[in-house]
Amino acid sequence: xxxxxxxxxxxxxxxxxxxxxxxxxxxxxxxxxxxxxxxxxxxxxxxxxxxxxxxxxxxxxxxxxxxxxxxxxxxxxxxxxxxxxxxxxxxxxxxxxxxxxxxxxxxxxxxxxxxxxxxxxxxxxxxxxxxxxxxxxxxxxxxxxxxxxxxxxxxxxxxxxxxxxxxxxxxxxxxxxxxxxxxxxxxxxxxxxxxxxxxxxxxxxxxxxxxxxxxxxxxxxxxxxxxxxxxxxxxxxxxxxxxxxxxxxxxxxxxxxxxxxxxxxxxxxxxxxxxxxxxxxxxxxxxxxxxxxxxxxxxxxxxxxxxxxxxxxxxxxxxxxxxxxxxxxxxxxxxxxxxxxxxxxxxxxxxxxxxxxxxxxxxxxxxxxxxxxxxxxxxxxxxxxxxxxxxxxxxxxxxxxxxxxxxxxxxxxxxxxxxxxxxxxxxxxxxxxxxxxxxxxxxxxxxxxxxxxxxxxxxxxxxxxxxxxxxxxxxxxxxxxxx
Amino acid sequence: xxxxxxxxxxxxxxxxxxxxxxxxxxxxxxxxxxxxxxxxxxxxxxxxxxxxxxxxxxxxxxxxxxxxxxxxxxxxxxxxxxxxxxxxxxxxxxxxxxxxxxxxxxxxxxxxxxxxxxxxxxxxxxxxxxxxxxxxxxxxxxxxxxxxxxxxxxxxxxxxxxxxxxxxxxxxxxxxxxxxxxxxxxxxxxxxxxxxxxxxxxxxxxxxxxxxxxxxxxxxxxxxxxxxxxxxxxxxxxxxxxxxxxxxxxxxxxxxxxxxxxxxxxxxxxxxxxxxxxxxxxxxxxxxxxxxxxxxxxxxxxxxxxxxxxxxxxxxxxxxxxxxxxxxxxxxxxxxxxxxxxxxxxxxxxxxxxxxxxxxxxxxxxxxxxxxxxxxxxxxxxxxxxxxxxxxxxxxxxxxxxxxxxxxxxxxxxxxxxxxxxxxxxxxxxxxxxxxxxxxxxxxxxxxxxxxxxxxxxxxxxxxxxxxxxxxxxxxxxxxxxx
Numbered sequence: 001x002x003x004x005x006x007x008x009x010x011x012x013x014x015x016x017x018x019x020x021x022x023x024x025x026x027x028x029x030x031x032x033x034x035x036x037x038x039x040x041x042x043x044x045x046x047x048x049x050x051x052x053x054x055x056x057x058x059x060x061x062x063x064x065x066x067x068x069x070x071x072x073x074x075x076x077x078x079x080x081x082x083x084x085x086x087x088x089x090x091x092x093x094x095x096x097x098x099x100x101x102x103x104x105x106x107x108x109x110x111x112x113x114x115x116x117x118x119x120x121x122x123x124x125x126x127x128x129x130x131x132x133x134x135x136x137x138x139x140x141x142x143x144x145x146x147x148x149x150x151x152x153x154x155x156x157x158x159x160x161x162x163x164x165x166x167x168x169x170x171x172x173x174x175x176x177x178x179x180x181x182x183x184x185x186x187x188x189x190x191x192x193x194x195x196x197x198x199x200x201x202x203x204x205x206x207x208x209x210x211x212x213x214x215x216x217x218x219x220x221x222x223x224x225x226x227x228x229x230x231x232x233x234x235x236x237x238x239x240x241x242x243x244x245x246x247x248x249x250x251x252x253x254x255x256x257x258x259x260x261x262x263x264x265x266x267x268x269x270x271x272x273x274x275x276x277x278x279x280x281x282x283x284x285x286x287x288x289x290x291x292x293x294x295x296x297x298x299x300x301x302x303x304x305x306x307x308x309x310x311x312x313x314x315x316x317x318x319x320x321x322x323x324x325x326x327x328x329x330x331x332x333x334x335x336x337x338x339x340x341x342x343x344x345x346x347x348x349x350x351x352x353x354x355x356x357x358x359x360x361x362x363x364x365x366x367x368x369x370x371x372x373x374x375x376x377x378x379x380x381x382x383x384x385x386x387x388x389x390x391x392x393x394x395x396x397x398x399x400x401x402x403x404x405x406x407x408x409x410x411x412x413x414x415x416x417x418x419x420x421x422x423x424x425x426x427x428x429x430x431x432x433x434x435x436x437x438x439x440x441x442x443x444x445x446x447x448x449x450x451x452x453x454x455x456x457x458x459x460x461x462x463x464x465x466x467x468x469x470x471x472x473x474x475x476x477x478x479x480x481x482x483x
Numbered sequence: 484x485x486x487x488x489x490x491x492x493x494x495x496x497x498x499x500x501x502x503x504x505x506x507x508x509x510x511x512x513x514x515x516x517x518x519x520x521x522x523x524x525x526x527x528x529x530x531x532x533x534x535x536x537x538x539x540x541x542x543x544x545x546x547x548x549x550x551x552x553x554x555x556x557x558x559x560x561x562x563x564x565x566x567x568x569x570x571x572x573x574x575x576x577x578x579x580x581x582x583x584x585x586x587x588x589x590x591x592x593x594x595x596x597x598x599x600x601x602x603x604x605x606x607x608x609x610x611x612x613x614x615x616x617x618x619x620x621x622x623x624x625x626x627x628x629x630x631x632x633x634x635x636x637x638x639x640x641x642x643x644x645x646x647x648x649x650x651x652x653x654x655x656x657x658x659x660x661x662x663x664x665x666x667x668x669x670x671x672x673x674x675x676x677x678x679x680x681x682x683x684x685x686x687x688x689x690x691x692x693x694x695x696x697x698x699x700x701x702x703x704x705x706x707x708x709x710x711x712x713x714x715x716x717x718x719x720x721x722x723x724x725x726x727x728x729x730x731x732x733x734x735x736x737x738x739x740x741x742x743x744x745x746x747x748x749x750x751x752x753x754x755x756x757x758x759x760x761x762x763x764x765x766x767x768x769x770x771x772x773x774x775x776x777x778x779x780x781x782x783x784x785x786x787x788x789x790x791x792x793x794x795x796x797x798x799x800x801x802x803x804x805x806x807x808x809x810x811x812x813x814x815x816x817x818x819x820x821x822x823x824x825x826x827x828x829x830x831x832x833x834x835x836x837x838x839x840x841x842x843x844x845x846x847x848x849x850x851x852x853x854x855x856x857x858x859x860x861x862x863x864x865x866x867x868x869x870x871x872x873x874x875x876x877x878x879x880x881x882x883x884x885x886x887x888x889x890x891x892x893x894x895x896x897x898x899x900x901x902x903x904x905x906x907x908x909x910x911x912x913x914x915x916x917x918x919x920x921x922x923x924x925x926x927x928x929x930x931x932x933x934x935x936x937x938x939x940x941x942x943x944x945x946x947x948x949x950x951x952x953x954x955x956x957x958x959x960x961x962x963x964x965x966x
Contacts, residue, residue: 031807309842311835324514324850326839328828335827342825344818345811352794356809359792367807384867385877385943389918390901392875392943394868414921416897416945418873435872436947438897440921460868460875462899462943464919 014122016148017223018062019112020054020094022071022079022130023102027357027368028287028350031341032319035369038075040130041082044285045294050131051079055092057137061144062126067094068115069130070108072101077482084377084480085398100251105217106265107257110230110237111250117223124151125226127219127262132284133294139280146186147220147276153181156229156267157220158191160213160275161282166203169286171196171215171263175275191273194263213275216282219262229270234258287350288334291317306337317347339372339382377480378403379456391468395449397422397457402450404478411465411472413441415449420457423450446476497605499631500706501545502595503537503577505554505562505613506585510840510851511770511833514824515802518852521558523613524565527768528777533614534562538575540620544627545609550577551598552613553591555584560965567860567963568881583734588700589748590740593713593720594733600706607634608709610702610745615767616777622763629669630703630759636664639712639750640703641674643696643758644765649686652769654679654698654746658758674756677746696758699765702745712753717741770833771817774800789820800830822855822865860963861886862939874951878932880905880940885933887961894948894955896924898932903940906933929959 026039033039040051048056055064069079076096083092097112109127116123126144134140147157160173176190194215198206206212231238240253258265267273283293295303302313306320313330320337327335334350336343343353360368373382378401384392397403397420405425415422416438423432424439425448432452433439441447443465451457465472475482509522516522523534531539538547552562559579566575580595592610599606609627617623630640643656658672665671677698681689689695714721723736741748750756766776778786785796789803796813803820810818817833819826826836843851856865861884868875880886880903888908898905899921906915907922908931915935916922924930926948934940948955958965 031809307848309839309846309848311832311838311842324824324843324848326514326824326826326828326836326843328826328832328835328839330827333827337825341807341809342820343809343811344813344816344827345809349794349811352811353809355794356792356811359794360807360809363792365790365792365807382868384875385865387901387941392867392877392901394875412919414897414899416947418870418875418945418947436895438921438923438945458870460943460945462901462921464899464901 016124017116018067018126020128020130022069028353030357031338064092068097070097073098081377101254103257104259105262106260109262113223113226123223125223129217136280143278146183149183150188151221155274158275159216159218159278161216162279166207168203172212173215173275188274191275229266289347289350341367391463393461395459397451405448405476407446407474408472410467411463412443414462415439416460418458421453423452499607500599501550501609503611503613505552511836513840514821544624547575551580552577553580556581564860584737586740587742588745589743592745596706596709606706608706612700619763626761629666632666633671634704638757641758642699642701642761644699645762649690651686655695656698656758671757674758712749772830772833824850874946876944878942880934888931888959890929890957891955893950894946895926897945898922899943901941904936906935
C-alpha cells in the first residue's frame with residue numbers, strides 16, 4: 001500500500017466525511033422530478049429540498065465543508081446553484097466529486113473513497129443517498145455517531161432500518177444473533193447475508209423474526225478499509241482510479257467499469273460487515289406510492305394536496321398545483337398534476353413512470369427535462385407562453401439579488417414591472433423602474449436586472465427574436481460564477 | 484281562439500321555423516364546457532361548434548333568419564357573439580327568444596310557439612336541441628321534410644332514432660304497428676307510449692323487437708297545434724304567456740310555471756302524436772362516455788387526443804390539450820385535460836361530473852365559469868398569469884377585425900406585438916406597431932386595437948391596476964354591438 005498513489009497526500013487524520021450520492025434523476029417521480037430538477041432537489045416535506053435536508057441533518061456531526069456530492073457534471077452545476085442560497089439565505093458549499101459516467105454505487109463510492117483517503121488516510125466516510133426522508137435528525141445522528149465508533153474499530157457498517165411493515169419494495173439485511181459490539185446502547189451485529197426484495201409471505205416472516213432489517217443504502221466505514229476491499233473485489237476499479245492522473249484518465253478508466261452496486265460488488269463478499277439497527281423513521285421515496293408512508297392519509301385513505309375536488313376516491317394520492325383537478329371514484333390511484341404535465345396511474349404500476357419518462361424523451365417532448373418554473377440562484381422564471389420567434393416569461397428576483405451582466409445576440413427584450421422595483425443596467429445607463437413602468441433591451445446591448453429592494457421583484461419579459469432559447473446568453477459578470 | 488291575442492298578428496302563412504333549445508350549459512362536459520362556453524359552443528367534431536352545425540344543417544330547408552335560439556339572456560349574448568363570425572367569416576343572425584328563467588322544455592317551447600304563431604298562424608316549428616351530433620345532414624333534412632308534411636296533416640311529430648345498440652341512457656318511444664301515413668318513403672306511425680330509460684335487459688328486448696325508437700328530443704308541429712295542446716294540458720303556461728305584454732310580465736308569469744318537459748306535460752297525454760323513424764347517425768352527447776359513439780376508438784378501445792403518453796390503457800377516453808398527459812393502465816376511464824383544469828373518472832361515473840361543477844361553484848373556483856382562452860368576435864384572449872394588481876394576456880385579433888373603442892378606469896396596459904401588425908388608436912393619435920414594438924395605454928385614455936393586416940395579430944398585454952377584471956371597460960364604439 002505504501003507505494004500506492006492513494007497515500008501520497010497526508011494532511012490531517014481521522015476526520016468524518018460524508019459522500020452524498022446524488023447522480024440520479026428519480027424519474028419515477030415525474031412529473032415533479034425533471035432532468036433539471038432531480039428528485040433530491042424536490043421539497044417533498046417541509047420547505048427544504050431532500051438534498052438540503054440530507055446535508056443539514058449531518059450537521060454538526062459532519063460540517064458541510066466535509067460533505068462531498070457525488071454526481072455527474074450537469075447535475076453538479078444544477079446542485080451548486082440550488083445550494084447557493086439556503087432557506088436562511090446562506091449558501092451551502094459542499095465539495096463535488098464529478099463522475100464522468102454513471103456506473104452504479106461501487107464506482108461512485110470508490111471515487112469518493114480515493115478523494116477522502118488522499119486528503120486524510122485515516123478518514124471515515126459515511127455514504128448517504130441524497131433523496132431519503134429521515135424525519136428524526138437527532139436519532140439519525142446518534143446512530144451515525146455509534147456507526148463512526150464501529151467504523152473506527154474497523155468494521156464496514158451498514159444501516160439496517162428496523163422494519164415496521166412487511167415491505168416488499170426493499171432489500172433486507174439478515175443480522176447474526178450475537179452482537180460484535182455495543183456502542184452507546186446500539187447493538188452492532190454481524191451481517192449474515194443480504195436478501196433481495198422478498199414476496200409478501202417472506203416479508204411477513206422477516207418482520208416477525210426480528211433478525212431482518214431494511215437495507216437503507218446508508219453505509220459508514222474508513223476510506224482506507226473500503227479501498228482495500230475494492231482492491232480485492234474490484235481490482236480494475238481500484239487500479240483504474242489509483243493510476244488516473246486527470247479527469248480525462250478517470251473518464252477513460254470509467255468506461256471499463258462494471259455497472260454494479262457496492263452491495264453486490266463488495267458487501268456480500270467482504271468479511272466483517274456489520275449492521276447497526278436504525279430505528280429513525282425512514283423512507284427511500286422510491287415511487288409515488290412512498291408518499292403514503294411519509295404523509296398522513298385522510299379518513300378515506302387519500303393523500304390530497306392542491307386545488308382538488310374529489311368525489312368518493314379511496315386510498316389514492318392526488319397531488320395538484322394551482323390548476324383545478326377533479327377526481328371521481330379513484331381507487332388506489334396516483335394523480336400528480338404540475339403546471340405543464342399530469343400523470344395518472346394505479347399505485348401498483350407506479351414503477352412504470354420511469355418508462356413514461358423514456359417515452360417523453362423519445363417523443364422529444366420537453367416535459368421530462370424542465371419545469372414551467374425554473375429555479376435560479378437569484379429567484380426563478382416561469383415560461384408563460386412561447387411560439388415562433390417569441391417567448392413570454394415571468395421573472396422573479398429575490399430581494400438583494402441580481403442576474404448576470406449579459407447580452408443576447410439574437411433577441412430583444414421588453415420588461416414590464418408587476419411587483420417591486422427593478423434596477424436596470426442597460427448599456428451605460430442604470431435606472432430604477434417601478435410597477436407599471438417598462439423598459440426595452442435591444443439585441444446586443446449589455447444589461448443586468450437587479451432587485452435593490454426588500455421585497456420580491458417580478459417582471460414580465462417579452463422576448464422577440466429569431467432564436468429565443470436559454471443558450472443565447474453571453475455572460476460578463478455573475479454573482480453565481482456561471483459561465 | 485279568435486279572441487285570443489295569439490292570433491292578433493297575421494302576415495305570411497305556413498312557413499317553417501326552427502326553435503333551437505340552447506339554454507343549457509352541459510356541465511357534464513366540464514372541463515371543456517364552462518358557463519361562458521356551454522356545450523353547444525364546443526367544436527366536438529370538425530371545425531364548427533355544435534350550435535353552428537345545428538343551424539347550418541337546417542339550411543336551406545330553414546334559412547337562419549327563421550331560426551330562433553331559445554335561451555336565457557346571458558347565453559343569448561354569448562351565442563350572439565359566437566355566431567357573429569362563422570367559419571366562413573359570415574355572421575349567422577338567428578332570432579333570439581330569451582327566457583327569464585329556465586323551466587324545462589314545455590315552457591321554452593310554449594314561448595317559442597307563441598312567437599312563431601304571432602308571426603305566422605299557420606307556421607310550422609321544428610324543435611331541436613342545440614347540442615346533438617348528427618353526421619348525415621342530407622338524411623336529416625329528408626326526415627325533416629317528411630315530418631313537415633306530417634305536421635301539415637296536423638300531427639304532433641316526434642323523431643324516433645332507429646336504435647343501433649341496447650342503450651340504457653335514452654328514453655324510448657314505442658310505435659304502433661300500423662302507419663298513419665307514408666311520406667317520401669317514411670312510414671309515420673302512431674306513438675303508443677313513451678318509455679323511461681330502461682335497464683339493459685329491457686333495452687335488449689326493445690332493440691330486438693323493432694318497434695322501439697330512441698326519443699331524440701327533436702319534434703315538429705304546427706305552432707297553432709302545440710298551443711292548443713298547451714292550452715289544454717298546461718293552461719297556466721298558456722294563459723300566462725298569452726296575456727303577457729312585456730318581458731317583465733313574461734318573467735312574472737314564468738315564476739309560477741312548472742319545471743316540466745314537453746314529453747311529460749303534453750306528448751304523453753295528447754292525441755295524434757306520431758313518430759317518424761330517423762335513421763341518421765345521432766348522438767345526444769349526454770356525457771363524456773358519448774365520445775365513444777362519435778369517435779372511432781383505436782385497437783385498445785381508447786379514444787386519445789392531444790399530447791398524451793399512454794402505457795396499456797383500455798377502453799378509455801383520454802383527451803389532452805397542449806400540456807403533457809401521461810396515463811398508465813386506465814381501464815374504462817375518462818381523462819379530460821384543458822389548460823387550466825383536469826378531470827379523471829371512471830366511465831360509469833361520468834354523470835357525476837355535474838356534481839363536480841357544483842362543488843367548483845361552491846368553492847368559488849373560476850374553472851367552472853371561464854376558460855383560460857376566451858373566444859371573442861374579434862379573436863380571442865388567453866390569460867397567461869394573474870396576481871395582485873396585474874394580469875397578463877395574450878390577445879389574438881383576426882385579420883381585418885378590431886376591438887371596441889374603450890377606456891379603463893382602473894388599469895393601464897402595456898402592449899408588445901409578437902406576431903403581425905397592430906393599429907393602435909390611443910387618445911387622438913393612431914399608429915401602426917409591428918413585432919418587437921410596444922406601446923403604453925395609460926389609465927383613462929380612450930384606445931382601440933385593430934388588425935389591419937392579412938395575417939393574425941398577436942400581442943402580449945400586461946395590465947396593471949388596483950382592479951384588473953373584465954368589468955372595467957367603458958365602450959364607446961363596437962363592431963359587435965356590445966354594451
